[in-house]
Amino acid sequence: MRDFSRSLPMSLLRAREAVMRQFRPKLREHGLTEQQWRILRALAAIEAAEVTELARTAFLLGPSLSRILRDLEARNLIERKTAQADQRRSMVSISKEGVKLMASVAPSSEAIYAEITRRFGARKLAELQEMLGQLELCLASVDASDEIADDA
Amino acid sequence: MRDFSRSLPMSLLRAREAVMRQFRPKLREHGLTEQQWRILRALAAIEAAEVTELARTAFLLGPSLSRILRDLEARNLIERKTAQADQRRSMVSISKEGVKLMASVAPSSEAIYAEITRRFGARKLAELQEMLGQLELCLASVDASDEIADDA
DNA sequence: TGAAGATACTTAACATGTTAAGTTAATGCG
DNA sequence: CGCATTAACTTAACATGTTAAGTATCTTCA
Numbered sequence: 001m002r003d004f005s006r007s008l009p010m011s012l013l014r015a016r017e018a019v020m021r022q023f024r025p026k027l028r029e030h031g032l033t034e035q036q037w038r039i040l041r042a043l044a045a046i047e048a049a050e051v052t053e054l055a056r057t058a059f060l061l062g063p064s065l066s067r068i069l070r071d072l073e074a075r076n077l078i079e080r081k082t083a084q085a086d087q088r089r090s091m092v093s094i095s096k097e098g099v100k101l102m103a104s105v106a107p108s109s110e111a112i113y114a115e116i117t118r119r120f121g122a123r124k125l126a127e128l129q130e131m132l133g134q135l136e137l138c139l140a141s142v143d144a145s146d147e148i149a150d151d152a
Numbered sequence: 153m154r155d156f157s158r159s160l161p162m163s164l165l166r167a168r169e170a171v172m173r174q175f176r177p178k179l180r181e182h183g184l185t186e187q188q189w190r191i192l193r194a195l196a197a198i199e200a201a202e203v204t205e206l207a208r209t210a211f212l213l214g215p216s217l218s219r220i221l222r223d224l225e226a227r228n229l230i231e232r233k234t235a236q237a238d239q240r241r242s243m244v245s246i247s248k249e250g251v252k253l254m255a256s257v258a259p260s261s262e263a264i265y266a267e268i269t270r271r272f273g274a275r276k277l278a279e280l281q282e283m284l285g286q287l288e289l290c291l292a293s294v295d296a297s298d299e300i301a302d303d304a
Numbered sequence: 305t306g307a308a309g310a311t312a313c314t315t316a317a318c319a320t321g322t323t324a325a326g327t328t329a330a331t332g333c334g
Numbered sequence: 335c336g337c338a339t340t341a342a343c344t345t346a347a348c349a350t351g352t353t354a355a356g357t358a359t360c361t362t363c364a
Contacts, residue, residue: 004193005211009175010211011280011281011284012168012171014288015285019287021291022291028353033320057157060321062344063320063323063345063346064319064320066343067320068319070344086341086342087328088329088330088343089343090343110154113154119291127283128284129158131276134272135167135170139272176322202312203313213350213351213352215316215351215353216350218315239359239360240311241313306364307363312359313356313357313359316356318352318353320349321348323348325347326343327342328344329341331340332339
């Protein structure tokens, strides 16, 4: 069998870990996990979002998101209110404290990202992300068989 | 702030998830997680390995590996014996049952990998992996400050 | 040699990944 | 209307990620 340490999944895993290793210490200083940070960032970009929408944006599964939102709400970093049009849905938004926390972390985060870009090269980084997007796209169509074929 | 859904960590995460989504169902049919499969594959390639070495190969942290080895041993898929030279170390190897299980999964796994390669393109895949390796490498040197500078 | 330090794991504790099941609210339709 | 179905979460259960602490063994050097 193929040497699995050279397989695509392992390459992607190691690359991502190498990248995240740069960010985690700084996030940790602020008591944030990678996932919590993703949620705050996603919320900062919009006024409010439903949980399902947020799950899609932050690329988290529902159960993970449920737990994290519970914790972030307990820390007063986000706010929730049930939508009046549909009592099942809850609208999530970032709180003032959440914005403040983001403001305190964002500069370091940006600096780290800039350093990664500098080391790897901005052009190469763009190429890499283009390829990653294509990979995602060409595999997405495989899974489509599960969903309703509304484009038939 | 940058649109985080276009950030490198998110690109890597989504790409990897798109890939792993192809494999998980088949592994699940055989009662294996992605990590357990990594360990079996790593062990199949060698006679035996120490736990630390295995952790490095399968890219798992010690605590995760400890738990997984305990479970795989309970399922008789691996075997362990303490090294006589150093009682702290334990040598891990795949069992006959483990080999049998691997043999039953490997063809599907290879087929899925081949299909991914076909869809994305073998040349592009090689390019992508080359870039991922470079990314890993150019970030690895950053972390080296933590470790003993034995190359000074 | 024998006590301090290092090494190789393992355990613990908490957060998330993942699938299945449960809850509550909305929709469709007879 | 009322009941079945669907939708949006949430909870549960188990596996792994991650850091810190614990344990047993080995090394080393006074």
